[in-house]
Amino acid sequence: MKNTMSGCVVGLLLLAGLNITVQAQEVQILSAVVKDKAIDGAEVILQKIGETSVKTTTNASGKAGFDKAFGGVDDVNMTLIVKKTGYSNLVVKCPCDGLTYAISPTMANLDGLRIVLDWGANPRDMDSHLYSLDSHVYFQKPVGRRANLDVDDTDGFGPETITIEEKIPGRKYLYAVHNFTEGNRKGTTSISTISRAKVFVYIGSTLVRTFYPPRSKVGNTWVVFGIGDTGEFYDINRFSDFSNYEQVGEFMGSIIASGNFESIPDVSGDQKELANSLNKQGEAEYHKKNYADAEMLYLDAINNNPEHSQAYSNLGLLYQKMGKKAEGLFANRKAIALASGDTKKTVQASSYFNIAKIYEDEQNWQEALKNYEAAQNLRDHASYKKGIEKMKEKIGK
Numbered sequence: 191m192k193n194t195m196s197g198c199v200v201g202l203l204l205l206a207g208l209n210i211t212v213q214a215q216e217v218q219i220l221s222a223v224v225k226d227k228a229i230d231g232a233e234v235i236l237q238k239i240g241e242t243s244v245k246t247t248t249n250a251s252g253k254a255g256f257d258k259a260f261g262g263v264d265d266v267n268m269t270l271i272v273k274k275t276g277y278s279n280l281v282v283k284c285p286c287d288g289l290t291y292a293i294s295p296t297m298a299n300l301d302g303l304r305i306v307l308d309w310g311a312n313p314r315d316m317d318s319h320l321y322s323l324d325s326h327v328y329f330q331k332p333v334g335r336r337a338n339l340d341v342d343d344t345d346g347f348g349p350e351t352i353t354i355e356e357k358i359p360g361r362k363y364l365y366a367v368h369n370f371t372e373g374n375r376k377g378t379t380s381i382s383t384i385s386r387a388k389v390f391v392y393i394g395s396t397l398v399r400t401f402y403p404p405r406s407k408v409g410n411t412w413v414v415f416g417i418g419d420t421g422e423f424y425d426i427n428r429f430s431d432f433s434n435y436e437q438v439g440e441f442m443g444s445i446i447a448s449g450n451f452e453s454i455p456d457v458s459g460d461q462k463e464l465a466n467s468l469n470k471q472g473e474a475e476y477h478k479k480n481y482a483d484a485e486m487l488y489l490d491a492i493n494n495n496p497e498h499s500q501a502y503s504n505l506g507l508l509y510q511k512m513g514k515k516a517e518g519l520f521a522n523r524k525a526i527a528l529a530s531g532d533t534k535k536t537v538q539a540s541s542y543f544n545i546a547k548i549y550e551d552e553q554n555w556q557e558a559l560k561n562y563e564a565a566q567n568l569r570d571h572a573s574y575k576k577g578i579e580k581m582k583e584k585i586g587k
Contacts, residue, residue, distance in 0.1 A: 215263045215287040219252045219272055219280075222292035222306045222351045222392075223340045228252030229293060232274040236284075238267055263287045278392050281486070282400065289386065292341075292349035296395040300516050300552055301357040301421070303393045304340075305365055308348040310386035313371035317342075317435065318350040321364045321442035327352055328368075328435065344370075359557075362451065363417040364426070364442045365389070367403075368435055369410040376431040382407040389414050391423075394516030396485075399423065400493050404456035411438050416451045421519060422527040425455040425496045455496040465495035472504060481512050499528035503537060506544055515548045539569035546577055555584040 217234065221227040230247075234254040237243040248254045256263055263270060268284040270291075277293040288311075294304050307318050318339065320327040325334035332339035336358060340351040354363070367387060372378045381387060382403045389401040401414050409429030416424040426445075432438050445451075472487030485508055491501040502525040509518035522541040529537040546561035559581035566574040 216253050216255045217263060217270065217286050218290045219248050220290055220292045220349060222294040222304065222349050225341045229274060232272055235271040236263060237269045237271060278395050278397050281397060282388060290347035292351065294392040297392065299356050302355050303391060304351065304353045306390045307350040307367060308388050311346045312384055313369050313380050314346045315344045315370040316350065316387065317368045317370045318352050319366045319368055319438050319442065320352045321439055322361050326439040357421060360419045362419050362446050364413060364445060365415055366411055366413040366438060366442055368438050372410050373435065374433055375410060377408055378410050379406060379408055381412050393520050394514055396514060396517045398489065398517060398520055413442065418451055421523040423524055424451045425453045427454050427456055453497055457495050461494040465491040465498050468494065469498060469501045469504065476508060481508060484508055497528060499525065502528060506541060510544060518548050519545060535568045539565040543574060555581050559585065
C-alpha cells in the first residue's frame with residue numbers, strides 16, 4: 191500500500207519558556223522508475239520568496255517533515271525543492287502536505303524524456319497514456335516502440351511514469367491522464383478539482399515542464415500535452431469523457447491524425463505579467479553568470495506562460511553555456527515553433543544552428559547536416575555553409 195499519510199504528526203516546540211504543541215507536515219519522496227522505492231537521504235527544501243528557506247532530509251521511508259510553526263508545506267506561497275545526487279531536481283509549488291512525489295534519475299539519451307504523474311488520495315486510480323502513430327503505452331500495453339510504462343499506481347498518490355527512451359524523428363506524440371476510478375462516469379470534474387494532479391516532464395538532468403490541470407473542467411480524461419514531429423511541445427489541455435480506456439487511445443489517435451496540435455495554455459493576464467518579470471530576472475542572473483538561478487527563473491517563466499518565446503530563446507542559449515545538450519534541443523525546438531514577426535527567420539535559423547551544433551558534438555552527422563541545411567535555407571550565413579560542408583565530409587557525400 192502506498193503512502194496514505196495524515197500529515198498530522200504532533201511535536202513539541204519550546205518557545206519563550208512555554209511548551210507549545212505544533213503540527214508537523216510531511217511529504218514522501220519515491221523513485222519515479224522503481225515502484226514504491228523510497229528515496230532516503232534526499233535534501234528537501236521549503237522556500238518562500240524573500241524569506242529564509244527551511245531544509246531537511248528524507249528518512250529511510252522517504253519521508254520529510256516540517257513544523258507548521260516555521261511555514262508549512264500547505265502554504266500556497268511555498269515552493270518545495272528536492273535534490274538527490276544522480277536524480278533531476280524536483281521543483282513544485284505547494285500546497286504539498288501529505289503528498290507523494292517521485293524524482294527521476296538523470297537520462298542519458300539525447301532525445302529521451304520521462305513523464306511523471308503525481309496526485310492526491312482521490313481518485314485512487316489515475317492512468318497515464320502515451321500515444322504515437324503505431325504505439326499506445328498504458329497499463330494494458332506497458333511496452334511500446336522505444337517507450338514504456340515504468341510504474342503503474344492504483345492506490346492513490348502515484349507515481350505513474352512513462353519513459354520515452356528515444357523520440358522517433360518525425361513522429362508526433364500525445365500524453366493524457368485518464369481517471370480510471372470514474373472511467374464510466376460522464377460529467378465528473380475530479381481531475382480538475384480534487385485530484386491535486388501534477389505532470390512533470392524531465393529531459394536530460396532537468397525538470398523542464400510542470401503541468402497542472404485547469405480548474406473546473408468537465409471530463410474523465412485530460413489530454414495534457416503533445417510533442418510535434420520536430421520535437422516541440424504543445425499545451426493541449428483538452429478535457430473529454432470516455433466510457434473506457436480504449437476510447438482514450440482512439441481519441442488521441444484522432445487528434446494526431448487531424449494534425450491539430452495547437453497550444454491552448456490556461457494562462458491568466460497576471461501569469462503573463464509574472465512570466466515577463468521572471469524572464470527579465472533570469473536575464474539579469476544570466477549576465478551575472480548565475481546560470482543555475484537563471485535556468486530556474488526561465489523555466490518558471492515558461493510554466494507561467496508556455497508560449498513565452500523569449501524565455502525559450504534565452505534557455506537555448508543558456509543550455510549551450512551549461513553543456514545541457516538534451517535540454518538545449520527542447521528549448522531551441524520550441525523557440526523555432528514560436529518565432530514570429532520580422533525576426534522569425536533569424537531566430538529560427540539561429541536555433542537550427544544551435545541544434546546542429548548539439549548533434550555535431552554527439553557525432554550524429556546526419557541530424558547535424560539536416561539542421562545546418564535548415565538554418566541555411568532560412569538565412570544565408572558563412573557558419574551555416576561551413577557546417578554543411580563539414581558534415582558532408584564526415585558522411586562522405
